[in-house]
Amino acid sequence: MLWKPVTIIGPWLWSAAVGVAVVGLWIWLTAPWDDGNDRWKLVAGQSSVTYGQVIATGEHEAWAFGWDILGIAAWIPVADGPHRPTAFHWDGNRWTRSDFPVKLGDVGSVAASGPSNVWVTAGGSVLRWDGRVWAVVQAPPGASGGLAVTADNDVRIFGDHKMWHYNGTTWSERSLSFHAFRVSARSASDVWALDGAGPWVRHFDGEVWTRVDLTPALPKAPPPSDDFPPHPGGPQLTAITADPSGVWITGEIGASSFLLFQAGSGWRSEDTSAKAGRMVRGLPPVPDGRGGHWFVGSTDINGYDSALAHRDPAGRWSRVPSGGELTSLTAVPGGPLLATGLIGRASGVFRNLP
Template identity: 75%
Template sequence: MFLKLAAAGRWLGWATAATTVAAAAGLWFWWTAPWDDGNDRWKLVAAQSSVTYGQVIATGEHDAWAVGWDILGIGAWLPMADGPHRPTVFHWDGDRWTKSDFPVKRGDISSVAASAPSNVWALANDESGTSVLRWDGHTWAIVQKLPVAAGSLAVTADNDVWVFGDYKAWHYNGATWSEQSVSFSAYRVSARSASDIWALDREAPSVHHFDGKAWTRVNVTAALPKAPPPSDDFPPDPTGPRLTAITADPSGIWITGEIGASSFLLSRTGSGWRSEDTSAKAGRMIRDRPPVPDGKGGHWFLGSTDFNGDDSALAHRDPSGHWTRVPSGGELTSLSAVPGGPLLATGVIGKASGVFRNLPKRTLQKHQADMT
């Protein structure tokens, strides 16, 4: 799920200098092969520049989507200009990537979510409001028009879909839509089931939970960092904690955040919440990308190796809390995991841009041996 990523949501700031956590990783982590289709860690699988700052989402073992935009009009020809956008979408069937078509010609895709390869939903925003789009396994269609902007989706089944706007929520039960007021403006949403949905508040470091009947605010204040780490550099911004992305999965609730120029991870795996500073472990995580489950109780994150978070790194936290980090050699903008398969990412590495696939671990081990 994501909001408009023009310029990839780059924030300028200062952070703790990045360090490599695992000493056994070796200096080969920092070496990047100058290949035209990626490097020794990431291989370009879909050369589509329009999704460079978009989002990729795996919806099955042999199914994935990448969304982005083309700039129309004079903005497409002038450096640093930004004109009207036309949403773009590409589909992976387990073998190849092919272009698909949204039934909207203007606007931006603010969120994508799915419960199955034949039940994929997206929100397309333009000046008239939001078009709710659905892929049923054959075509994309507009299934609902909302007169206001909506930015977040939660999909647990073809008869349980939530769309969130500013203090509003719309629910689809497979036959009809219903509108209700909620006490928060949803920023990011993640669902484990129809009776277990979690949302972040856009206007406060708050978490909200739906139990199948009602939304309630979950108090996480005690676990949040109270102030940014001391710094002799520029004044930190923001001074208070900001929650940026959320993943709810069988292992627990995982929320990324920032305070000052430092990143942190807020989690609940049992009855209590805990927070850990991740700046030295993963680098600054500025992409607002949700943690990606690895299928084994651990999670993947889009970290970085530089102060401003532009030089991306793939960070991993295992179930015991041990972190490793591998620089990507480029700028990754979204991340997803194919169940039982590879990692997929959008971004740019060297001259290549589009969708990338993470190379198998044995390939990385080979390069490690070559460097020692």
């Protein structure tokens, strides 16, 4: 019979261990994490937008959207229940709550062309902020998909194989041969959409939709391993941004993230896992106004420990850990980056510190 040594902790070691634990708890409780850290400063402590969306609409304008959990689910973490959509407005100085005309439901898509033309799908309704109040827009039933907004008289809402267009006065309906699940537009005659059925992007020139097959540019699946078996569906496209510098698409294959972009007359893919980390939230690239883009990357294989990643116009990458979890990102023109998320014990809207 083999005997294994047994370690006995003496009273003084036990007291020391307890002391260390108490000190650690005290440091956590008293740490300055209730307002962010040295990289992200909490500017709106609103827990309802922690997993919501933030969007800049001007140099001194931004909105953050989320939802409050109602009923018994608000007290039981594992329970689900009705939600109340919430909205908070930033005027360049402070954040204030702005109530929606709908009282139940989650916030879906968000888009804007300026401070007085902000559109949101929430609670099964399509809402518009005209610079003064939120109002329910009488859009056709089922218009709860992606939003593309380029002007007051050019708003597109996508549903299941359908698109509704608002010209500032009336709505028109159009059938689509595909399901658009992510959209981005540069003008009324330059709209891009990811096709939910395959590795294709669709382009609208103001008259017709054209399918662009991205298969030749897509990355190949990495060899399977014990930790990551082969992905049965192949590459998955997750988000799209169309801006003056081009069209930028993020995606995932297995446990790897990638970026697709236009290169000359074709498309090119770039593995971003080592440069930005996994980008698992499906957030669109955020233009920096100088031809580069910001991304919410990560520092861990699962993509939960967020990092702020940047790609400049020359293709050079940088990545800085956020110290928490970022759930959405936007850039104020000529100003700071804003993000929703959770850092330490703080949650809500954060401003990036230089």
